[in-house]
Amino acid sequence: xxxxxxxxxxxxxxxxxxxxxxxxxxxxxxxxxxxxxxxxxxxxxxxxxxxxxxxxxxxxxxxxxxxxxxxxxxxxxxxxxxxxxxxxxxxxxxxxxxxxxxxxxxxxxxxxxxxxxxxxxxxxxxxxxxxxxxxxxxxxxxxxxxxxxxxxxxxxxxxxxxxxxxxxxxxxxxxxxxxxxxxxxxxxxxxxxxxxxxxxxxxxxxxxxxxxxxxxxxxxxxxxxxxxxxxxxxxxxxxxxxxxxxxxxxxxxxxxxxxxxxxxxxxxxxxxxxxxxxxxxxxxxxxxxxxxxxxxxxxxxxxxxxxxxxxxxxxxxxxxxxxxxxxxxxxxxxxxxxxxxxxxxxxxxxxxxxxxxxxxxxxxxxxxxxxxxxxxxxxxxxxxxxxxxxxxxxxxxxxxxxxxxxxxxxxxxxxxxxxxxxxxxxxxxxxxxxxxxxxxxxxxxxxxxx
Numbered sequence: 154x155x156x157x158x159x160x161x162x163x164x165x166x167x168x169x170x171x172x173x174x175x176x177x178x179x180x181x182x183x184x185x186x187x188x189x190x191x192x193x194x195x196x197x198x199x200x201x202x203x204x205x206x207x208x209x210x211x212x213x214x215x216x217x218x219x220x221x222x223x224x225x226x227x228x229x230x231x232x233x234x235x236x237x238x239x240x241x242x243x244x245x246x247x248x249x250x251x252x253x254x255x256x257x258x259x260x261x262x263x264x265x266x267x268x269x270x271x272x273x274x275x276x277x278x279x280x281x282x283x284x285x286x287x288x289x290x291x292x293x294x295x296x297x298x299x300x301x302x303x304x305x306x307x308x309x310x311x312x313x314x315x316x317x318x319x320x321x322x323x324x325x326x327x328x329x330x331x332x333x334x335x336x337x338x339x340x341x342x343x344x345x346x347x348x349x350x351x352x353x354x355x356x357x358x359x360x361x362x363x364x365x366x367x368x369x370x371x372x373x374x375x376x377x378x379x380x381x382x383x384x385x386x387x388x389x390x391x392x393x394x395x396x397x398x399x400x401x402x403x404x405x406x407x408x409x410x411x412x413x414x415x416x417x418x419x420x421x422x423x424x425x426x427x428x429x430x431x432x433x434x435x436x437x438x439x440x441x442x443x444x445x446x447x448x449x450x451x452x453x454x455x456x457x458x459x460x461x462x463x464x465x466x467x468x469x470x471x472x473x474x475x476x477x478x479x480x481x482x483x484x485x486x487x488x489x490x491x492x493x494x495x496x497x498x499x500x501x502x503x504x505x506x507x508x509x510x511x512x513x514x515x516x517x518x519x520x521x522x523x524x525x526x527x528x529x530x531x532x533x534x535x536x537x538x539x540x541x542x543x544x545x546x547x548x549x550x551x552x553x554x555x556x557x558x559x560x561x562x563x564x565x566x567x568x569x570x571x572x573x574x575x576x577x578x579x580x581x582x583x584x585x586x587x588x589x590x591x592x593x594x595x596x597x598x599x600x601x602x603x
Contacts, residue, residue, distance in 0.1 A: 163207040176230035247296035253309040278330035348396035367400035381441035429458040472515035478534040523582030
């Protein structure tokens with residue numbers, strides 16, 4: 154049973170309501186129950202289940218609750234709860250095969266001589282690991298195997314898109330759970346599909362670059378363009394995932410991918426792991442041939458990323474040195490300087506609290522000619538491909554010793570004293586000439602008088 158803990162005044166609960174109702178109606182046909190609890194009327198019950206925000210969804214199995222981690226649209230809720238209601242591996246026969254293989258978008262069925270024959274143990278291990286992702290069935294019915302057109306042992310993947318049926322192309326008896334999982338994952342993403350908030354994480358977690366076709370959903374010819382990109386996607390399956398996206402609804406995401414102009418259609422490839430973007434220039438019309446050529450160059454490694462950068466400051470009259478993407482290589486990889494860098498975001502509260510301390514640190518070492526206390530607005534400046542890390546949280550503090558390209562993470566507290574101690578510990582160049590803070594200057598003066 155799936156239970157929604159909600160509050161009548163909650164906007165997110167109101168947005169979920171029609172999807173939850175639709176899922177409840179459909180799942181009732183499968184004897185899967187959905188329920189909801191009004192936490193205003195049932196405050197003690199909600200408190201007892203640790204509800205801290207709304208809506209909170211929990212799956213109850215034999216009275217034991219677990220957090221719901223599935224989608225929040227009707228079809229996603231239905232898919233998730235169908236998987237939860239079944240064992241990790243469902244027994245399938247000739248009578249149930251047709252219904253089972255269409256029960257979800259991704260269904261894997263092993264056809265075996267017996268339930269103990271290989272690869273049953275490996276198949277079960279994969280099923281236990283991915284029970285929330287896919288449906289798994291096992292059949293020892295010869296008539297089911299005949300209906301599927303296979304000779305046991307065999308594994309068939311049924312999909313609600315692209316090629317509906319795909320048989321595991323290697324000897325099924327020797328497949329490992331890891332190889333099986335990898336094979337299914339590789340086929341679980343359509344050649345091209347619309348990306349939105351519900352399925353984005355599937356692409357983000359795939360580990361593959363993501364190619365976006367931004368389209369105006371009201372434009373003529375959009376369907377033909379999407380269809381033409383399908384051929385390109387097929388040529389690069391396994392190397393790049395392809396999606397199309399509503400450019401009107403997600404225009405801000407286009408800007409984040411370095412598409413500067415609201416001109417549609419547009420095409421860009423994002424290397425998600427390296428956070429690099431490869432847009433097609435928007436100064437000419439986008440054609441299927443342009444997309445194919447761009448994708449081919451990306452896969453071959455002959456395409457250079459486009460780095461978003463603020464303008465290089467004309468003056469550096471503050472103790473903290475401002476770095477942008479265009480100046481990163483020249484400034485940060487100056488072999489004569491140690492660099493202590495803050496990667497910040499203008500909207501980050503922790504960054505705002507650190508700002509006066511970072512300024513104080515820069516003032517202390519302002520006259521140390523071989524040390525740079527610097528900062529970069531990370532969301533507005535892409536890191537060059539040569540940088541061996543990506544930044545995901547703010548503020549991130551890293552120290553780059555002079556003469557090398559390795560970095561040292563700062564993991565201490567953000568007090569002035571701790572930051573000074575860190576610089577003094579990791580500096581490879583003399584810190585002579587650095588200004589002292591007020592208390593240190595006083596102590597030095599007394600020492601000289603004595």
